[in-house]
Amino acid sequence: MIEIKKLAKRFAVDNPKKLSEQERRDPRLKGRFFHSVQDVSFSCDNGQVLGLLGPNGAGKTTTLRILSTALKADSGSIFIDGEDVLQNPIVARKKIGFLSGTTGLYGRLSGRENIAYFGQLHGMSKSQIEQRIDELADLLDMHSFLDRRSETFSSGMKQKTAIARAVMHKPALVILDEPTTGLDIMATQTVLEFIQRLKADGTPVIFSTHHLDEVSELCDRVTVINQGTSCFDGSLDEFKQLSDGNLHHSFMQALAQGESYVASV
Structure with missing residues (x-):
């Protein structure tokens, strides 16, 4: 089982004047720091697949890189089968299988x-x-x-x-960052079937995606991140109940709820 609570990560901005207009308007930019991840929490039990959703730039990849120990969190906690990832990153790496956005072969x-x-x-x-x-x-x-x-x-x-x-090392947790991006139909199906096999073997899988059909096919749980904050975390059925059962509508509803929450804070 993996459990993440109140994860946060900020990056220093060397020259704010070089930021685009969109970046300057992002509420996560505070002074000379950009708070990529502000408050992300979710959990995934053994044998479950969790779909991590969010618009581009929401903080999904930063979150996954923290989980993989490639980045160090500023605050929060991560436990994998009781092992404190932030306190024992070397030991934790033995438990994790991580696929980044680039293959790096x-x-x-x-x-x-x-x-x-x-x-x-x-x-x-x-x-x-x-x-x-x-x-x-x-x-x-x-x-x-x-x-x-x-x-x-x-x-x-x-x-x-x-x-x-x-x-390769049969990890206790598998993290996949958009594993089907750029793949043809046959290769995509092979990857999805492999994720199903991991699930059947009891291995928890966390994967980010923009393809809601993959979420419908694979996921037991869904977490939506917007502006560095988890604005939804629940079962697939609970996610569907945000709207009329249409996953696209549920995604947009989760984002709207998240934006209302951020505005009220």
Whole structure:
């Protein structure tokens, strides 16, 4: 289980005069600091999939990067199976599989070599690495390109390889930042089926997306972030009840509620 409470993160603005007009109007800009994440809270139990929604610039990626320990929070708490992520980031990393918005593969290495390298970083033996790569290649339909240099890969091949690398060590929590962006229909379906498999195995999954059909297909819970604040956190059914059952309408309603809350504070 993962539990996040009152997460906050701000960034220093070196030269406010260089900000765009839209950035200057953002209420999160306070003096020489931009408060990307102000107050984000949500939880996800084992075997659940949580969809993280929000407009561009809402703070979703910053939140996920904090969860992955790539960024350090200014305040708040994160616990994974009772482990304090903020106090023990090195230990916590062993529990987390993180796919960022960019695949970051080593182009001169094959897909197999990219994945195996991360297995070595996690202390896996050669036999464990070989067995796990074969398992993931079956699940993600990777055998046809696994031994090619990754610099020759299509977007879908790169994404599948990056996902396999992220879950190589069988993490206790999987975090995916827009995992289907730029993928064709077949590659997207493979990724969605893999998330379903993680769910069936009892692994909690948190993924950000702009595709509400993916939320409908996969998610048990939904969290909506707007202007760095979680303005909705609940079950998929509760999210649907914000409107007439249309997820687009529910999303817009959650944003409206969040903006009313921010204006009243």
